[in-house]
Amino acid sequence: MKPLYALYSDGHAAQKAVDGLRRAGFADNEITVITGEPMEDFEFSHIGHRNPLWYVASGGGLLGLLGSTWLTTFTEKDWPINVGNMATVAWYPNLIVIFEMTMLGAILATVVTLIITGGLARRRPAFYDPEVTNGKIFVGVEKPREGSMPDVEKALLTTPGVSLKTI
């Protein structure tokens, strides 16, 4: 089945189309809504709001913390240097390095996860229409189920003057 979408000039029409698709039995993860900016005043903008970024960032921070703790303590034990009678493993200065690496771990984990789970790092977007950056709202179904095309068409054409498009 070929992908199908329509472009809407305002959020109300797009919301109608999304609700129509839901009524036709499509789950939110089957509906693609693309906008030029986050439109938080519309319900459809909350599709797919769950993401693992907070957990991953915490994990990245933990990894940075453990890695830097190992690096500093291992280094100081492996090649002990007497610096002004400080302890061989000097926690006060080590904490500085550990803090920085913890934060770096959290930052890098966040960015890598954003790129992977956000479907970025692709050269050309697949199911997309450049008119989105001119303010249009894209609502469509990338993989319509067998026999569902009439329902998709009906849902997308709820607003007068809208035409169906495909990739």
Add this chain to the structure above:
Amino acid sequence: MSQSSNRLTSDLLHPLLNTSWRFYTLVVLLASVVAAGLISWAVQMWFGFGVTGIKWPIYWGFFITDFVFWIGISHAGTLISAILRLVNAGWRRPVTRCAEVITAFALMIGGLFPIIHLGKPWLFFWLMPYPSSRLIWPNFRSPLVWDFFAISTYLTGSLLFLFLPMIPDFAIVRDHTTGLRRKIYGLLALGWRGTTSQWHRLETAMQIMAIAIIPVAVSVHTIVSFDFSMAPTPMWHSAIFGPYFVAGAIFSGIAGLIIAMATLRKFLHLEAYLHPIHFENLGKLLLTMSLLWAYFTFNERITVWYGNGVSEINTFLVTQKGTFAPLFWLMVVVNFVIPVIILGIKRFRTITGCVIASFGVCVGMWLERFLIVVPSLGNKFLPYSWSYYRPRPTEILITTATFAAMILLYTLFAKFVPIISIWEMKAGEHPAPQLYPKTEAEHALGEVHA
């Protein structure tokens, strides 16, 4: 698409798609100054430090002053932007990117100075934590190694914090251009579409980055202050140096941001986006930091004066009444007296007023760094090590070139990237969380956030 939205896109893409002769002239001029600075650096590498005014016992002259100054300027961007993002201040939208860019470039320039100051810059990798061929590991108890970790973390974080919100704007430019430009911006846009899940992930990522970057920003300048306060040198070995440096950094950073914004407003005709209220708000922030700076300076000075230690009071008097007194009192005037008068009186808190005060603060904060570095090194505990510092053309040229480099990098950035975030400006037209309409039916995954 609304008319205002249309105008916004075309206004903000205008500098990217149209180039005037003024742009090329400015780039050539600035590039010439940068080239002069690079030649000076090459001369210094070839002939050694003898061509500079740096000599025993004042090994930290202009270069370390510049280092601290630029790291301070870098605090404008990411820190202010992160705080404004976290508190969801609506007026941040046109300001954040202008600010974040300052951080990225100021850090790059600031980070160069320890390398310039090495004399043999090709050995800079000795600072990195790796087991060297001489079987000596880097000493994690050295403030210079802390600098390496702090600055590289802050630079990485700031570059990513700057880059992430640029992705949707790169997509806008990709869709409005053709040919090679389209290809380049297409690569930078990383295949961005703008699905609802991408927007959520981007905004969550920005929140996490903002939370992570604030303590990192504070730590960076605290660690830079440790380069001084860990040393038993008169007027350096002070517990107040951490917060004093952080406050000074934010102070100079805001001043740098005001100057950058006013310049962009004037030359890129962004009057419709950078309003007087933005300058007034930043002006108030600058006034607050001026008062805080005066408070810290007073604290630092009174402790030394009251303690009356022989070497400390000597350094104190040199700055207060001696050779460095003109610089010290100029610093007080431009960092405190002028900002309080201009920014404290509402009538003067105009764009011009804010810019005048900011120029003063930039000069004053550079002088503050100079007055921390040089008088203390020239007036140590024993009189045999007393000396003076006279900068030579080499370091003056290199210093001047870094200012030109900053303006050049900023100009080029504003030429190739929308300097005001287009999507964030448009997002301001869709305030959350009032939803329209309420969901009409039960559905599998959709959720309503009241």
